[in-house]
Amino acid sequence: MPTYDFIGAIAPGQLGVAQATLPDPTGNQVLIQVQYSTLGPFDLYCLDRQFYVHSYPHTFGVNAAGIIDKVGPGVTDLKVGDRVVALPLPPAPKGAQPYTLQDRSVVAKIPDSLPLEQAVTFPDNYVTAFYTLFNQLGLPLPTAWPAKDTINAGRPILIYGAGATSGQYAVQLLKLAGYTNVVAAASKHHHEYLKTLGATSVVDYKSATFAKEVEEAAKGKVELVVDCISITHTFELITQVIRPGGSIAWLAPFKAGSGSLAGSDGELLFEIPMETQAIFPQAVNFICVRTFHYQQDERLKDVAMPTILPKLIELGFQPNRILLLDHAEPLTRTRDAFELLRQNKVSGEKIVIKIIA
Numbered sequence: 001m002p003t004y005d006f007i008g009a010i011a012p013g014q015l016g017v018a019q020a021t022l023p024d025p026t027g028n029q030v031l032i033q034v035q036y037s038t039l040g041p042f043d044l045y046c047l048d049r050q051f052y053v054h055s056y057p058h059t060f061g062v063n064a065a066g067i068i069d070k071v072g073p074g075v076t077d078l079k080v081g082d083r084v085v086a087l088p089l090p091p092a093p094k095g096a097q098p099y100t101l102q103d104r105s106v107v108a109k110i111p112d113s114l115p116l117e118q119a120v121t122f123p124d125n126y127v128t129a130f131y132t133l134f135n136q137l138g139l140p141l142p143t144a145w146p147a148k149d150t151i152n153a154g155r156p157i158l159i160y161g162a163g164a165t166s167g168q169y170a171v172q173l174l175k176l177a178g179y180t181n182v183v184a185a186a187s188k189h190h191h192e193y194l195k196t197l198g199a200t201s202v203v204d205y206k207s208a209t210f211a212k213e214v215e216e217a218a219k220g221k222v223e224l225v226v227d228c229i230s231i232t233h234t235f236e237l238i239t240q241v242i243r244p245g246g247s248i249a250w251l252a253p254f255k256a257g258s259g260s261l262a263g264s265d266g267e268l269l270f271e272i273p274m275e276t277q278a279i280f281p282q283a284v285n286f287i288c289v290r291t292f293h294y295q296q297d298e299r300l301k302d303v304a305m306p307t308i309l310p311k312l313i314e315l316g317f318q319p320n321r322i323l324l325l326d327h328a329e330p331l332t333r334t335r336d337a338f339e340l341l342r343q344n345k346v347s348g349e350k351i352v353i354k355i356i357a
C-alpha cells in the first residue's frame with residue numbers, strides 16, 4: 001500500500017513527521033489531495049492539552065482545500081480535478097495532511113476565481129456559524145438566499161468576539177438572512193471591516209462602557225448572543241447586556257480558569273461552571289455549540305456544505321482574511337503556527353498552512 005508523510009502530534013505536546021497509508025474512497029467518499037489546511041485554537045488544544053486526542057500520531061486541521069484525486073462509486077456530482085474544500089468530522093481523518101478521505105456531504109466545490117488558500121477558511125467556521133444560528137439558537141432556516149421577509153428581523157443579536165473568524169461568518173450569515181439589529185463586539189481595528197460584512201453596529205469589547213454601548217446600539221438589552229470566545233470574562237460582560245429569558249450560544253470548549261482564547265491553563269469544558277452561571281441574576285439559556293454534531297440536523301446534513309456554501313459564495317460571502325504560512329518546510333510552518341496561536345497573536349485572520357512542500 002502506498003504511504004505518505006504528514007506533520008502531526010507524535011506524542012503529547014510533540015510535533016513530528018508521521019506516516020499514513022493512502023486510502024481508497026468507497027461509497028460516497030472522495031479522496032482529496034490537500035494543498036492548504038488551517039490551524040486554529042482547537043488544534044492548539046489538541047497539541048498542548050490533548051483535547052479530543054485519542055491516539056498518536058494525531059493529525060491536525062479542521063479544514064482542507066485541494067483537488068479531488070479519486071471519487072467513490074456513489075459520488076456522481078464531483079470528479080477528479082475539481083477544486084474543493086472539506087470539513088473533516090470525527091472520526092474521519094483531519095485536513096492537515098497531503099491526502100484526506102472525506103464523505104461527499106462535507107465537501108463543497110469552489111469556483112475557479114477563489115484561491116484555495118482563502119476558500120480553506122470556510123468549512124469549519126462557516127458551518128459553526130450556520131449551525132449556531134439556524135439550529136442551536138433556533139433562528140428560522142431561510143428558504144432562499146438572500147432571505148426575503150425575515151420574520152422578527154429586528155430582534156437584537158450580539159455576536160461577541162466578532163473579530164474571531166467564526167464571528168465574522170456569523171455576522172455575514174445574519175446579514176444574508178435579513179437581520180437588521182446585529183451588534184458585533186470586537187477590537188476597534190476590526191470595526192470598519194465588520195460593518196462591510198453586515199454588522200448593524202460595532203462595539204469595542206475592551207471599552208469601559210461596553211454594556212452601555214451595546215444597549216445603545218441594540219436599542220435595549222439583547223435577546224440572542226453568540227459567544228465566540230467562551231471564557232469567564234466574556235460571560236461577565238454578557239450578563240450585563242442580555243435580557244431575562246435570552247439565549248447564549250457559546251462555542252465550546254469553555255476555557256475555565258483561563259483568561260484567554262488559547263486556554264493554556266484551567267479545564268476545557270462542555271458545560272459552564274456553576275460559579276459562572278451564578279453571575280447571571282436573570283434566567284438565561286446556555287447553549288453549548290459542538291459543530292461536530294451538525295449532521296444530526298437532517299435539514300443541514302447534506303446541504304450545508306455541498307449546496308448552501310457554493311450558493312453563498314456566489315452571493316459574495318467573503319472568506320476570512322488569512323495569514324498564509326508557506327515558508328520553509330511543513331514542520332517549521334506548523335511549529336510557527338502553533339507559537340502564534342499560543343501567544344494569542346492571531347487577530348481577525350485564519351492561519352493557513354501550505355501542506356505540500
Ligand SMILES: NC(=O)c1ccc[n+]([C@@H]2O[C@H](COP(=O)([O-])OP(=O)(O)OC[C@H]3O[C@@H](n4cnc5c(N)ncnc54)[C@H](OP(=O)(O)O)[C@@H]3O)[C@@H](O)[C@H]2O)c1
Pocket residue numbers: 040041042124125128160161162163164165166167185186187188190205228229233234251252253260261289290291292346347348349350
Ligand atoms: N464548538 C465548536 O463547534 C467550535 C467551532 C469553531 C470554533 N470553536 C471555538 O471557538 C473559539 C474561536 O474560534 P475561532 O476559530 O473563531 O478563533 P480565532 O479566529 O482564532 O479567534 C481569534 C480572535 O479572538 C478574539 N478574541 C480573543 N479574546 C477575546 C476576548 N476576550 N473577547 C473578544 N474577542 C476575543 C480576537 O479578537 P480581536 O482581534 O478583536 O481582539 C481574535 O481576533 C475557539 O475556542 C474555538 O475552539 C468551537
